[in-house]
Amino acid sequence: MGLLKRAFSNERKQFQRLSKQGQKFALSIFLYNIIHPIFAIFINAFLWRQTEDVMIVALFNLSLFCMLPVGFYINGQLLKHFSVKNLYFAGAVFRSSLIALLIFYPAVTQFAVIFFGLGYGLSSGIFFSNKNLLTVELTKSSNRMYFSSLDFLSQTVNNIFIPMALGALLVLGSNNGLYSAQQGYYIVAILMISLSFYMGSAIKKIDIKTPTVANIVLQNGSHQWNCARGITALLGLLTGISMFLPAIIVLSYVGKEDTLGLMQSVAAIISGIIMYTIARSINTKYRVGMITVSIMSLFIASATLAFSFNATGIFLFIAIMTIAQQILFAETNSVILDLIDRENTDQDNKYMYIFDLEMVLNVGRVTSIMFFVFYTKNFSPDFAMQYTPLFFSVALIAIIILAKTIEVRAEVPLRHTELAESYVTKQSTINKY
Numbered sequence: 001m002g003l004l005k006r007a008f009s010n011e012r013k014q015f016q017r018l019s020k021q022g023q024k025f026a027l028s029i030f031l032y033n034i035i036h037p038i039f040a041i042f043i044n045a046f047l048w049r050q051t052e053d054v055m056i057v058a059l060f061n062l063s064l065f066c067m068l069p070v071g072f073y074i075n076g077q078l079l080k081h082f083s084v085k086n087l088y089f090a091g092a093v094f095r096s097s098l099i100a101l102l103i104f105y106p107a108v109t110q111f112a113v114i115f116f117g118l119g120y121g122l123s124s125g126i127f128f129s130n131k132n133l134l135t136v137e138l139t140k141s142s143n144r145m146y147f148s149s150l151d152f153l154s155q156t157v158n159n160i161f162i163p164m165a166l167g168a169l170l171v172l173g174s175n176n177g178l179y180s181a182q183q184g185y186y187i188v189a190i191l192m193i194s195l196s197f198y199m200g201s202a203i204k205k206i207d208i209k210t211p212t213v214a215n216i217v218l219q220n221g222s223h224q225w226n227c228a229r230g231i232t233a234l235l236g237l238l239t240g241i242s243m244f245l246p247a248i249i250v251l252s253y254v255g256k257e258d259t260l261g262l263m264q265s266v267a268a269i270i271s272g273i274i275m276y277t278i279a280r281s282i283n284t285k286y287r288v289g290m291i292t293v294s295i296m297s298l299f300i301a302s303a304t305l306a307f308s309f310n311a312t313g314i315f316l317f318i319a320i321m322t323i324a325q326q327i328l329f330a331e332t333n334s335v336i337l338d339l340i341d342r343e344n345t346d347q348d349n350k351y352m353y354i355f356d357l358e359m360v361l362n363v364g365r366v367t368s369i370m371f372f373v374f375y376t377k378n379f380s381p382d383f384a385m386q387y388t389p390l391f392f393s394v395a396l397i398a399i400i401i402l403a404k405t406i407e408v409r410a411e412v413p414l415r416h417t418e419l420a421e422s423y424v425t426k427q428s429t430i431n432k433y
Contacts, residue, residue: 063117071125089200091127236364
């Protein structure tokens with residue numbers, strides 16, 4: 001008991017490093033992470049179950065990513081008239097409602113998935129732009145890694161239980177004749193909307209002034225910022241296919257939603273332990289090293305899938321990818337957010353940098369899905385599922401060089417500052433005498 005008390009006490013001290021408003025925001029993020037597996041895993045599983053058509057799933061995600069930047073841009077204009085909290089709430093409810101409507105929609109056609117994908121992308125753009133803006137506003141460099149670790153720990157806890165619970169809900173009901181899998185998805189949709197309302201309401205308790213949005217489009221970026229753009233575009237290649245590929249691979253070759261949920265849960269347990277340990281103990285100077293490890297791990301995962309396309313290979317791919325992807329996102333996010341702090345000399349321009357990154361990220365995502373569609377059409381769906389991750393994992397190696405460039409250049413002004421401070425201190429000492 002004493003050990004648990006000390007652990008809890010230490011954890012509370014860590015949590016209190018965040019501002020009061022940051023702590024409230026962390027609660028809202030936790031609620032979002034409860035809903036996230038529905039968006040990230042089961043909507044693609046639903047589309048696959050309804051159609052067993054790779055193109056339908058790809059079209060939905062392509063429409064989503066094409067519209068995301070539009071949502072970010074519109075949100076930038078809306079921030080001039082509405083509070084960031086109200087827009088966060090509206091985005092959360094709007095996107096959940098659209099997914100629920102898609103689940104209740106009687107016929108899943110290409111036109112339907114494009115329509116709902118565009119609407120989902122627009123609402124997600126509004127939601128994530130405000131989520132990112134709140135993260136930048138409510139955290140700082142000294143506690144940003146810890147906040148990220150809380151976020152990922154929250155994701156892990158929910159990614160352990162939610163996929164298993166949803167998978168069981170969808171499969172056991174139909175197996176026992178209580179309800180069909182389709183009716184199970186209806187239940188999921190209703191739960192999702194309810195939680196979205198609660199999550200959006202939680203954010204209204206935060207006392208924060210809506211940041212001024214002076215500009216939305218970044219005209220001229222520095223060399224370091226262009227490196228950040230390169231990192232973000234390459235991450236887009238990864239996230240574009242990782243949104244739907246694990247779901248359709250598992251449902252095609254391994255099992256039903258319960259198997260998918262179990263795989264995601266096991267991977268989440270491992271990744272959560274690793275991610276939280278790293279965030280608590282690793283200094284920011286090791287970020288490039290962690291990025292390197294995560295990218296090499298992604299390459300190993302992709303090679304495993306490419307050359308061992310069976311149940312074991314698929315499980316190893318999902319497990320390693322889940323772990324490595326979370327580490328990669330956390331470390332690159334930390335590097336880029338610190339760069340925003342350095343680049344943003346005018347405090348009214350934070351949103352401009354967020355919007356710029358989102359534009360580039362979605363270029364990568366759209367490119368990723370277009371390559372996937374190309375491989376599907378010109379080779380086969382199996383070829384696309386088996387080899388696309390490997391091709392992209394090779395491209396990700398460039399992130400290491402770009403991140404190192406940002407970190408090395410960041411040290412130069414820091415050293416100059418230290419020298420200046422040292423000089424001022426010496427002069428002050430001399431003047432005393």
